Amino acid sequence: MPPALPDLTGDVVDLTAAICDIPSVSDDERALADAVEASLRPVGHLEVLRDGDALVARTDLGRPRRVIIAGHIDTVPVAGNLPTWRASAEDGTDELWGRGTVDMKGGVAVALHLAARLAAPRWDVTWVFYDHEEVAAEANGLGRLARHHPDWLAGDLALLGEPTGGGIEGGCNGTLRADVVATGRTAHSARAWRGVNAVHAAGEILDRLRSYRPREVEVDGLSYREGMNAVRITGGIASNMIPDRCVVTVNYRFAPSLSPSDAEAHVRELFDGFEVEVTDLAGGARPGLEDPLAAEFVAAVTAETGAEPVAKQGWTDVARFAELGVPAVNFGPGDPLLAHADDERCPVRQIRSCAAALEAWLT
Amino acid sequence: MPPALPDLTGDVVDLTAAICDIPSVSDDERALADAVEASLRPVGHLEVLRDGDALVARTDLGRPRRVIIAGHIDTVPVAGNLPTWRASAEDGTDELWGRGTVDMKGGVAVALHLAARLAAPRWDVTWVFYDHEEVAAEANGLGRLARHHPDWLAGDLALLGEPTGGGIEGGCNGTLRADVVATGRTAHSARAWRGVNAVHAAGEILDRLRSYRPREVEVDGLSYREGMNAVRITGGIASNMIPDRCVVTVNYRFAPSLSPSDAEAHVRELFDGFEVEVTDLAGGARPGLEDPLAAEFVAAVTAETGAEPVAKQGWTDVARFAELGVPAVNFGPGDPLLAHADDERCPVRQIRSCAAALEAWLT
Numbered sequence: 001m002p003p004a005l006p007d008l009t010g011d012v013v014d015l016t017a018a019i020c021d022i023p024s025v026s027d028d029e030r031a032l033a034d035a036v037e038a039s040l041r042p043v044g045h046l047e048v049l050r051d052g053d054a055l056v057a058r059t060d061l062g063r064p065r066r067v068i069i070a071g072h073i074d075t076v077p078v079a080g081n082l083p084t085w086r087a088s089a090e091d092g093t094d095e096l097w098g099r100g101t102v103d104m105k106g107g108v109a110v111a112l113h114l115a116a117r118l119a120a121p122r123w124d125v126t127w128v129f130y131d132h133e134e135v136a137a138e139a140n141g142l143g144r145l146a147r148h149h150p151d152w153l154a155g156d157l158a159l160l161g162e163p164t165g166g167g168i169e170g171g172c173n174g175t176l177r178a179d180v181v182a183t184g185r186t187a188h189s190a191r192a193w194r195g196v197n198a199v200h201a202a203g204e205i206l207d208r209l210r211s212y213r214p215r216e217v218e219v220d221g222l223s224y225r226e227g228m229n230a231v232r233i234t235g236g237i238a239s240n241m242i243p244d245r246c247v248v249t250v251n252y253r254f255a256p257s258l259s260p261s262d263a264e265a266h267v268r269e270l271f272d273g274f275e276v277e278v279t280d281l282a283g284g285a286r287p288g289l290e291d292p293l294a295a296e297f298v299a300a301v302t303a304e305t306g307a308e309p310v311a312k313q314g315w316t317d318v319a320r321f322a323e324l325g326v327p328a329v330n331f332g333p334g335d336p337l338l339a340h341a342d343d344e345r346c347p348v349r350q351i352r353s354c355a356a357a358l359e360a361w362l363t
Numbered sequence: 364m365p366p367a368l369p370d371l372t373g374d375v376v377d378l379t380a381a382i383c384d385i386p387s388v389s390d391d392e393r394a395l396a397d398a399v400e401a402s403l404r405p406v407g408h409l410e411v412l413r414d415g416d417a418l419v420a421r422t423d424l425g426r427p428r429r430v431i432i433a434g435h436i437d438t439v440p441v442a443g444n445l446p447t448w449r450a451s452a453e454d455g456t457d458e459l460w461g462r463g464t465v466d467m468k469g470g471v472a473v474a475l476h477l478a479a480r481l482a483a484p485r486w487d488v489t490w491v492f493y494d495h496e497e498v499a500a501e502a503n504g505l506g507r508l509a510r511h512h513p514d515w516l517a518g519d520l521a522l523l524g525e526p527t528g529g530g531i532e533g534g535c536n537g538t539l540r541a542d543v544v545a546t547g548r549t550a551h552s553a554r555a556w557r558g559v560n561a562v563h564a565a566g567e568i569l570d571r572l573r574s575y576r577p578r579e580v581e582v583d584g585l586s587y588r589e590g591m592n593a594v595r596i597t598g599g600i601a602s603n604m605i606p607d608r609c610v611v612t613v614n615y616r617f618a619p620s621l622s623p624s625d626a627e628a629h630v631r632e633l634f635d636g637f638e639v640e641v642t643d644l645a646g647g648a649r650p651g652l653e654d655p656l657a658a659e660f661v662a663a664v665t666a667e668t669g670a671e672p673v674a675k676q677g678w679t680d681v682a683r684f685a686e687l688g689v690p691a692v693n694f695g696p697g698d699p700l701l702a703h704a705d706d707e708r709c710p711v712r713q714i715r716s717c718a719a720a721l722e723a724w725l726t
Contacts, residue, residue, distance in 0.1 A: 173553065177602055189614045190536065190677035192577075192590035199593035199611070203569030210563050214555075227555035230562035231602050233609060236595030239540055239643075240614065246596060248562070251552045251603065280602075314553035 003031055005039045008116035012355045013096060013348045016109035019073075020100040021083045026074040026139075029053040029131040033073065036112065036129050045119040046127075049152060053131040054141040056152045057115055059124045065293055066124040068153060068326065069358075070142065071108040071161035072133030072317070075100040079342045086348075097345040102334030103134075106346050107161020110333070110355045114362065121362040123293070126155055133317065142320050150324060157293050158321040159358075163334030166350040168301050168309035170222045170287025170329045171322070175315045176252040176263045177231075177280035180205050180271045186237060186244040195242035199235040202246040206230065208270060209250070217255035220287045220327075222311035224255040228270070249279075253313070256284030256322065285318040287311070288327020300361035301331065304353050331358075366394055368402045371479035375718045376459060376711045379472035382436075383463040384446045389437040389502075392416040392494040396436060399475065399492050408482040409490075412515060416494035417504040419515045420478055422487045428656055429487040431516060431689065432721070433505065434471040434524035435496030435680070438463040442705045449711075460708040465697030466497075469709050470524020473696070473718045477725065484725040486656070489518055496680060505683050513687060520656050521684040522721075526697030529713040531664050531672035533585045533650025533692045534685070538678045539615040539626045540594075540643035543568050543634045549600060549607040558605035562598040565609035569593065571633060572613070580618035583650045583690075585674035587618040591633070612642075616676070619647030619685065648681040650674070651690020663724035664694065667716050694721075 003022045006014060024032040033053035040048045046057040053073070076099070084098035096106075108129060115127040130141030137143065145152055182202040187195025214226040228250065235246030250271075254263040260283045268276050288294050289309060298309050309329070312318065318328035333350035366385045369377060387395040396416035403411045409420040416436070439462070447461035459469075471492060478490040493504030500506065509516055545565040550558025577589040591613065598609030613634075617626040623646045631639050651657050652672060661672055672692070675681065681691035696713035 175553070175603075188677065189590060189592055189594055190538070190616055191588075192592050192616070193588065197572075197592055199596045200569060200573050202596070203566055203573050206563055206566030206569060209560075210566050225554075225556065227552060229552055229555050229560055229605060230598070231552055231604060231606065232599030233562050233565070233596055233606075234599075235593070236597075236612065239594050239612065240538075241594060242592060243594065243596075249599065249602065253553055253555070314551065 003035055005035050008039050008112050012109055012113045013351050015113055016101065016106050016351055017084045017096060019105045019109050020098050023078055023082055024074050025077050026132050026135045029074050033131065036073065039112065040115065043116050046115060051145055051148055052141065054145055055129045056126060058126040059121065061120065061124050063122070063124040066126060066155040068126045068128060068155040068158040068321070069111050069161065070128035070130065070158060071104055071111055072131065072141065073108055073129050074131050074134050075103065076134050076340045081342060081344060094348045095345045096348055099344060101346040102163045102344050103339035104162050104332055106334050106351045107332035110351060110358060111161060113355055114358055118359065118362055123362070125362065126152065140317070142317050146320055146324060153321070153324055155326050157288060157291065158318065158326045158328035160316060160318050160328060160330050161332035162316055162330045163332050163336045163339055164330050165335050166305055166333050166354055167307035168298060168329050168331050169312035170289050170309050171219065171256045171285040172312040172314060172316050172318050173224055173226070173253045173255060174258065174260060174263055174284035174319070175280070175282050176254065176267060176278060178250050178267055179277045179279055180248045180250055181275040182246045184242065184244045187242045189240045189242055192242050198243045198246040202233070202235060202248055205248045205271065205274060212270065215255070217257055219255055219257045220289050222287050222289065222309060224311045225313055226255055227253040254284065256286045259283060282315055282319055283322060284315070285322030285328050287329055291327065294327065297361050301357045304357035304360065366398055368398050371402050371475050375472055375476045376714050378476055379464065379469050379714055380447045380459060382468045382472050383461050386441055386445055387437050388440050389495050389498045392437050396494065399436065402475065403478065406479050409478060414508055414511055415504065417508055418492045419489060421489040422484065424483065424487050426485070426487040429489060429518040431489045431491060431518040431521040431684070432474050432524065433491035433493065433521060434467055434474055435494065435504065436471055436492050437494050437497050438466065439497050439703045444705060444707060457711045458708045459711055462707055464709040465526045465707050466702035467525050467695055467697070469697050469714045470695035473714060473721060474524060476718055477721055481722065481725055486725070488725065489515065503680070505680050509683055509687060516684070516687055518689055520651060520654065521681065521689045521691035523679060523681050523691060523693050524695035525679055525693045526695050526699045526702055527693050528698050529668055529696050529717055530670035531661060531692050531694050532675035533652050533672050534582065534619045534648040535675040535677060535679050535681050536587055536589065536616045536618060537621065537623060537626060537647035537682070538643070538645050539617065539630060539641060541613050541630050542640045542642055543611045543613055544638040545609045547605065547607045550605045552603045552605055555605050561606045561609040565596070565598060565611055568611045568634065568637060575633065578618070580620055582618055582620045583652050585650050585652065585672060587674045588676055589618055590616040617647065619649045622646060645678060645682055646685060647678070648685030648691050650692055654690065657690065660724050664720045667720035667723065
C-alpha cells in the first residue's frame with residue numbers, strides 16, 4: 001500500500017508535514033508523485049495529466065486568462081531531519097522542522113491545498129508538480145514538460161512556489177559563463193625572456209573586470225542588479241615553466257531585459273582581443289508585474305504580508321516559463337537561506353499566509 | 364662479475380660509450396659506481412673515498428691550490444636509446460647517440476680519463492662522481508657529501524661537467540618560489556555585491572608583475588639576467604561562487620650577487636600588502652672567474668674552443684659549491700637542449716675538446 005496524503009482541503013501545515021514525511025530525494029520521487037496523483041484524481045474540477053513523475057492538474061472553466069502555479073516535489077538528500085517535527089523558536093515562532101519544509105514542500109502543500117479547495121477560481125489554473133529540480137538541468141522535470149507538452153504549460157502568468165519568505169520575487173536575472181583565455185609561449189622560467197607569460201597577460205582580463213561597473217536595470221518596475229565576475233582562474237604547467245595559457249572563467253548575471261545573445265555580445269565586446277568560449281548561457285525572466293493579472297496578485301500578497309515585491313537576482317526555473325513566453329514570479333514560504341540546510345525549518349504562519357494570499361487573489 | 368670499464372687512459376669517446384652502456388638511472392647507480400671504483404682503486408696517485416654510490420678520488424701533491432671536478436653518474440630513465448651507437452649527422456659531424464651521452468656521462472668520462480692520466484697536475488685535483496642528481500633535491504649525492512664530508516669538497520674552484528656545449532657557463536642564478544595570496548569574501552555569484560572577489564584582487568599582483576623590469580646584473584664579469592614570473596595561478600570554489608582566495612605562485616630568479624635573504628626581502632617588498640609565503644629558496648653561485656686560477660682555465664678553454672664564458676642562468680649543483688664558499692663553473696660536452704631527450708646525442712669532438720682543454724689547463 002503506497003503512502004497516502006491526508007485530506008488536501010484540511011490544515012495546510014499538517015499537509016506540509018505529511019508531504020515532507022514521504023521522502024522524495026531527486027531520482028526517488030515516485031512514491032510522492034503516486035500519492036499526489038492519488039489525491040488529485042478524485043477532485044472533480046481538475047483534469048489530471050502525468051509525465052514521468054511530474055503531474056499537471058488543471059481547471060477548464062473557460063476563463064479569459066490562465067495562471068500556472070508550479071513547484072518541484074524533489075529535495076536534496078535527507079540529513080537525519082525526517083520525519084518532520086514542530087518546535088517553538090526563542091521568540092515564540094511556531095516552526096515546522098525537517099528536509100523539504102523550506103525547499104519547497106511548503107509551496108507544494110499550498111498549491112495542493114488550493115488545487116483541491118478552489119473549484120471555481122477567478123482564472124483558470126494549471127497546477128504543476130514536477131521532479132528533478134535539485135539535480136543537473138538536463139534532468140529537470142519542468143524542462144521535460146516544456147519539451148514534451150508545451151501546451152500543458154500555456155498561460156498568462158506563472159507562480160513558482162520556491163521559498164521567498166512569503167514575499168514576491170519577480171522574474172530572474174540571466175546567467176552566462178564564459179572561459180576567457182590569455183595565451184603565451186612557454187619557456188623555462190630560468191630563461192623567461194624566451195617565452196611570453198600567459199598569466200601576466202591575463203592581468204589585462206582582470207583589469208577589465210575590476211574596472212567594470214555592473215548596471216542596475218529596472219524591468220517591469222523591479223530593479224535587477226547585474227554582476228560580472230571571475231569565478232575561477234587557472235594557469236601554469238610546472239613550477240619552473242612560463243605558463244602558455246591562463247583561463248579566467250567569468251560569470252555574467254544579466255538583467256531579464258537582455259536576450260542571451262545580447263548578453264553574449266556584451267561579454268565578447270568586453271573581452272575583445274581575447275579568446276572567449278561561452279560554456280553556459282540561460283536567459284532571465286521578466287516579472288511581468290505590469291500586467292493587471294499580476295498587479296492584482298501583488299496587491300493580494302501586499303495586503304496579506306505588507307511586503308513589496310522585489311527582483312529575484314538568482315536564476316531559477318521561472319526562466320523556463322520565460323522561454324515559453326510566460327512572465328513568472330517566485331512566491332513561497334520559507335527563508336531561502338535555510339534551503340538545503342541541516343536545520344531547515346519554516347515558520348508555519350508563512351505557509352498559512354501564502355495560502356491565504358493566493359486564495360484571496362484567486363477568489 | 365660486475366661490468367667493467369675499459370682502460371681509463373684510452374680513448375675518451377670509447378670510455379664515454381662504455382659508461383653510458385652501464386645503465387644508471389637514478390636509484391640504480393650501484394653497478395656503475397662499483398665499476399668506477401674498481402677502475403680508480405688501482406690508480407696509484409689517487410686516494411679513493413666512497414659514500415653510498417658517490418666516489419671521491421683526489422691527489423695530494425701539496426699544491427698551493429685545489430680544483431674540484433665533479434659530475435653525476437645517474438641519468439633520467441632510458442628511452443630505448445641504449446646501448447649507445449655512433450652515427451654521422453647530415454653535416455658530417457660524428458655523434459655518439461644514447462641516454463647519458465649529453466647529461467652527463469661525456470663529462471664523467473672526461474673526468475675519469477684525466478683522473479687516471481694526470482699523475483702530477485699543476486694543482487691538486489679532487490674528482491667527484493655522485494649519484495641522485497636527476498631526482499628530488501633531498502636525495503642529491505653532492506648535497507649528501509656536503510653534509511657528511513664537507514672536507515672532501517674543500518677547494519678553490521669547482522668545475523661541474525654538466526653539458527654546456529663545451530663552453531664555460533659560470534656560476535648560476537638563485538631561485539625563489541613564493542605563493543602570493545589575494546583574499547576576499549565568498550558569496551553567491553548572483554549576489555556578488557555581498558562578497559569581495561579575490562581573483563579580481565589578484566589583478567593587482569599581476570599588474571605589479573607586468574610592470575616589473577627584471578635586472579641584468581654583472582657578477583665577476585658575467586652578466587646574469589634576473590626574472591620575476593607567475594608560474595601558476597589558481598582561484599575559485601565553484602562556478603557560481605565569488606572566490607575568496609587566489610594564489611599566484613611567483614618564481615624569482617636572482618643574480619648570485621644577492622643572498623637568499625636579500626631575494627626574499629625584495630619579493631616581500633614587491634608584493635607589499637599581500638600575504639607572501641616562500642615555498643622554495645636556493646641561492647645562486649658566483650662564477651669566481653676573476654681568480655687567476657679560473658682566469659687560466661678560461662684562457663685554456665678559449666684557446667681550445669674560441670668560446671668566451673657566459674653566465675649560467677638556470678640553477679644547477681654549482682650552487683652547492685657556492686654554499687661551501689667555493690666558486691664554480693659549468694663546463695661539459697653536449698647541447699643542454701638535448702639533455703633528457705629521446706634523441707640525446709653528443710658530437711664526439713666536444714668530448715675530445717673538453718678533455719684537451721682541461722688537460723692543457725691542468726698540466
